[in-house]
Amino acid sequence: MELGLAYWSATRWPGDVHNAFYRAMADANPRGAFDAEWWAGFLPVLRAWRATRPRGSAFLTSRAQTRFSALSSAWMLAVEPHVSQDAEGLEWSQVAAFPTLVAEIKGVASPVFASKFCHFLAPAVFPLVDNAAMGNPYPTYAACFKAYREEWLSTDEAVRQALVRRLTGLIGEPAANGYPTRNKVVELCLIGRFQGQG
Secondary structure, three states, X not given: OXXXXXXXXXXXXOOOOOHHHHHHHHHHOOOOOOOHHHHHHHHHHHHHOOOOOOOOHXXXXXXXXXXXXXXXXXXXXXXXXXXXXXXXXXXXXHHOHHHHXXXXXXXXXXXXXXXXXXXXXXXXXXOOOOHHHXXXXXXXXXXXXHHHHHHHHXXXXXXXXXXXXXXXXXXXXXXXXXXXXXXXXXXXXHHHHHHOOO
């Protein structure tokens, strides 16, 4: 994880490992009530995180609007019952309905858009994919979800606890409600592994 933190520190990403960002996302979370007002605030976040390229705002807005109702239904079915859990205790099949629908909005094979969209709404449930930081070795978002879960579950418990303590020391207090500790630990380890290959 130290290589991942070194990469993080060399970027313009915040030293609190996005604790304040997750707090802001939690405050703005529509909890399944997806509509035009929510989208107007959420799309700029996706653009700032480079999740929308090469699609334009008009394209994404049109495709999102036609799916607001279905997104709300999928959220209530596949995310809301699990929002306080994380990937350690979840199978892809339990939550797949929501990211599968989200992926239709951008309509590309890369899992980056779906991962960031879903992660910003339920960060503990859905892991993050970042092309520049970790090289995106995942052909699908399902593969990403399963890889994160396997990475966590296959790591020795004592090592996991040490990594969590290291991250917790950087986040600051209080941690945002629903801060994705396990997903963030795995994310930083994957970033470090990829960056260490250079």
